[in-house]
Each structure stands twice: as C-alpha cells, then as structure tokens.
Amino acid sequence: MKYAILNRGDELSLELTERFHYLAAEQQLIHHDESPDIVVSIGGDGTMLQAFHRYIDQLNSTAFVGIHTGHLGFYADWKADEIELLVQLMGNHNQAETLQPRIVKYPLIDLIVTTHHQETTRYTALNEFTLKGIDGTLVAQIDINDQLFEMFRGDGICVSTPSGSTAYNKSLGGAMVHPSIASIQLAEIASINNRVFRTLGSSLVLPKHHHFDIFSRKEQRLLLTIDHLNSTVDNLSSIRCQVSDQTVTFVRYRPFPFWNRVREAFLGYE
Known part of the structure; x- marks a missing residue:
C-alpha cells in the first residue's frame, strides 16, 4: 500500500x-x-x-x-x-x-463560476463555499432549478455539504445533515429584508438532482471562499451549485x- x-x-x-x-x-x-x-x-x-x-x-x-x-x-x-x-x-x-x-463516501459540491466575459471556472468543495461582499452588502438573485426563488441582500451566502453542515453552516442556524444524504444546503449570512429584497430567512436543503444559481445583481467586488481557499471576483455573472458526481472516500x-x-x-x- x-x-x-x-x-x-x-x-x-x-x-x-x-x-x-x-x-x-x-x-x-x-x-x-x-x-x-x-x-x-x-x-x-x-x-x-x-x-x-x-x-x-x-x-x-x-x-x-x-x-x-x-x-x-x-x-x-x-x-x-x-x-x-x-x-x-x-x-x-x-x-x-x-x-x-470500512470505506465511506461523502458528498461534495460542484460550482461553475461564470464571469461577465463568459469565462467559466469549475470548483469542488468538501466543506462549504461562501460568497460575500467586500465593499458592501452582497446583492444577488437566487434561482432554484432555473426558476426565480428570491432576491438576496446581506453579508453573504454559505453553501455547505452534509459533512460541512457542522461548520460555518451551523453557526448560521443551518441544519446538520448526515453525510449519507447526497445534498447541499444554502444558508443566509445576515440577510436584509424589505420591499425590494425578500428572502426565506431559513436554510434550504436541496437533493442531488436539484441545482441553484446565484446571479450577481450589481457591480460589486466579491470574496469567494472554497473551503480554506480565497479568491476575489470583480465581474461575477453567476455561480451554479449542485451536488457533485464525485465523492470523497474516507477509510475507517x-x-x-x-x-x-x-x-x-x-x-x-x-
């Protein structure tokens, strides 16, 4: 070995x-x-x-x-x-x-990040990814399965795997999900609700066959964090999020x- x-x-x-x-x-x-x-x-x-x-x-x-x-x-x-x-x-x-x-396999998150120049970058996360505004609040539209779900304004958005649901997601009031359930969870970070921006106010758990998209709705500098890796995005168009076809294997x-x-x-x- x-x-x-x-x-x-x-x-x-x-x-x-x-x-x-x-x-x-x-x-x-x-x-x-x-x-x-x-x-x-x-x-x-x-x-x-x-x-x-x-x-x-x-x-x-x-x-x-x-x-x-x-x-x-x-x-x-x-x-x-x-x-x-x-x-x-x-x-x-x-x-x-x-x-x-014993071999156990945990679900992962796949992200497709698209800029206004139609450049796409793919990422995979084990724990979570977060999207936050750098100079102010994050303004974003969230679609689930290609249909408008909500308009978000606030500090940011956290999307976690089941194994990552015990980390940042938990501190945001999200649910802890067993890693045998292939799913992703979206949690809000300090959302602002008024006549223009209205959000559900609770975390959402989506199954493997669903996806959601986050669309940037103003010119804004954003911080994208994937697990422990940070990158700045100045011209974000959208992020597609879904359960990855890949899994991570742990040996017990x-x-x-x-x-x-x-x-x-x-x-x-x-």
Whole structure:
C-alpha cells in the first residue's frame, strides 16, 4: 500500500509524521506522495481540507484518514497516542484480505463560476463555499432549478455539504445533515429584508438532482471562499451549485458514527 502524509506544521504534527514514517516502514507501507492509496492528515480539519485539495484530481483512487493533534475534528478518527494502532491496522489491510476496513463516501459540491466575459471556472468543495461582499452588502438573485426563488441582500451566502453542515453552516442556524444524504444546503449570512429584497430567512436543503444559481445583481467586488481557499471576483455573472458526481472516500479502521462525532464535538459526551 502506498501512502502520503500532510501535516499542520506544528511541533507535535511534525513529530508524529516522523514517527508514522518509521512505523510504516516496519509494516512495509510505501511512502509515495505522487499517487498514494491513502492520504494521512495529521493536524485538524483544516489540514484535511488541504489534503483533499492537494489530491482533488485523484479522488477516484485515493482515500483519506485523519489523526488530530488538537481538538476533535469531524474528519479525524485517531488521536495522537493511537498512531501505532493505526499503522498496524493499515499494515494488516496491506497484507490480509480478511481485514478490510470500512470505506465511506461523502458528498461534495460542484460550482461553475461564470464571469461577465463568459469565462467559466469549475470548483469542488468538501466543506462549504461562501460568497460575500467586500465593499458592501452582497446583492444577488437566487434561482432554484432555473426558476426565480428570491432576491438576496446581506453579508453573504454559505453553501455547505452534509459533512460541512457542522461548520460555518451551523453557526448560521443551518441544519446538520448526515453525510449519507447526497445534498447541499444554502444558508443566509445576515440577510436584509424589505420591499425590494425578500428572502426565506431559513436554510434550504436541496437533493442531488436539484441545482441553484446565484446571479450577481450589481457591480460589486466579491470574496469567494472554497473551503480554506480565497479568491476575489470583480465581474461575477453567476455561480451554479449542485451536488457533485464525485465523492470523497474516507477509510475507517474502526467505527466512529457521524452522530457520535456531533455529540462529542458539541455536547462533550464521549
């Protein structure tokens, strides 16, 4: 089995990376950054997002597993003091057909960003994307399945995957959605409601076969954030949002149900 590692860069994560390489060599695992079977993220959820985007062109052949070195993350199954067990299980996976881990696949978001010059750029997000005004409020029209739904004015819009629904989306009052449900969620960021701009005021969850479009309705500088990546857009025409045909694969060497993660992260119960 080939593996690659991305770490957060702090002292503990660097130490764990060196330890992992040493233990992996004993298990005859092969360090291969270019085309790994498994990518190991050592750090937090931000480190996993970096790993995802680094290997975004290899999602069909690469799986991910996380070791957290801080607070419990939603994408990390393993604690720092469990690294020996993880490597041992990966070695067993490498050597014995009867010890196969569970494979889980999470939905992603596909975006098609179109400018006034008809230039299009495609993006894929694991957690969420947000669109915000830089110099003032965001003014946008939102269509669902090619029909006008609402006119928005406010600080911005957040669109999340089910796994990302526990992040920024939750702080905006959005629902937490189980990752087995292929869907996307749109949440408003400080919307303004009056006679001209009227919005629903609650988050929307759309299934896989639906899409929505965000149309810029004035000249405005906008900040587009895809997971941890930021870009400025000066001439946005529209953004089409839908559930991606691709998924991200996580390898589970032991059970760690999604609602257990939610309970531990937000309620403090182990």
